[in-house]
């Protein structure tokens with residue numbers, strides 16, 4: 001046994017001292033390279049439950065020499081956790097979900113449900129009975145306490161979110177709803193939001209609290225698992241001011257809450273901004289409606305009108321007011337529900353048309369009125385979309401799904 005341990009020690013030293021130097025030459029991504037070597041080496045042996053005796057007696061001092069790596073880990077059930085010693089996890093009311101850090105600690109996950117208080121970063125707000133469904137009614141809420149006065153934002157990741165959908169006539173969240181209080185205004189959502197996220201302003205001072213409430217009525221197989229991440233004011237992960245959603249990739253997909261081409265209903269009473277970080281050397285952005293694989297006629301952009309029939313693109317705000325300050329008389333514009341993107345033009349016009357539009361609605365995605373879906377471009381920075389819906393759908397707006405757009409930032413050299 002002693003001989004084995006000595007050999008392991010020797011290899012640890014070789015890997016921790018020599019390999020990093022070699023990898024710096026071979027690969028600029030040194031950390032991941034070293035980690036992968038460590039994982040390869042420790043993997044199965046150090047994850048086995050038989051290892052603790054050896055670790056306790058001989059290895060802890062040596063581990064102090066070996067970087068443990070980032071503090072996050074993944075639990076087998078999919079949650080992200082913090083890699084900390086088992087006793088700390090238990091002390092902090094976490095749930096140990098398997099070993100991590102080469103056997104150094106456990107992947108400690110933090111879950112809270114109705115009535116809970118969130119005091120740890122990366123805590124999940126889950127439904128009662130999680131991971132099974134919850135079919136109860138009432139108000140289930142958690143309170144989020146700041147870890148530090150210097151926390152400016154919360155990011156909510158809807159790992160799973162499925163509650164009762166909005167009602168069919170006006171798409172109001174009458175049965176179930178998620179409410180967020182104590183931070184910046186957020187839209188009330190219901191239905192499905194799995195894979196979506198939100199940023200919430202955390203307010204000033206350590207004492208301000210954010211409360212997440214899920215209010216339910218009637219029967220529905222509900223399921224939710226929302227990860228709450230606290231973001232420091234100086235963090236590079238912090239979203240720009242006023243952005244409910246924030247994307248940081250050159251290309252990606254943005255969509256409205258409860259979007260789904262088969263049965264999703266565009267939610268009413270929405271008012272929020274989606275921001276896309278302007279990456280270095282990119283000056284413009286293009287948008288296309290997402291592919292719709294379920295319907296013959298795409299429903300990927302159906303914001304106003306009866307989308308059981310073909311509905312053209314409608315652009316603009318409907319002109320000025322009527323005589324003597326009366327409300328606008330021109331109703332052929334986006335006056336109830338719309339998506340706003342600064343100065344949009346069709347990408348296929350060369351040279352581009354002189355004019356541009358901001359609001360777009362209807363049932364076909366384009367920057368020009370008509371029945372033809374087109375690539376839309378904008379060079380207004382920062383890149384932002386603003387989504388507005390009122391509280392009415394019936395009788396004119398029927399079966400609208402909302403929007404799903406794929407975006408690609410455009411390099412400064414390609415005409416922007």
Ligand SMILES: [Ca+2]
Nearest residue numbers: 337390392393
């Ligand atoms: Ca509406």
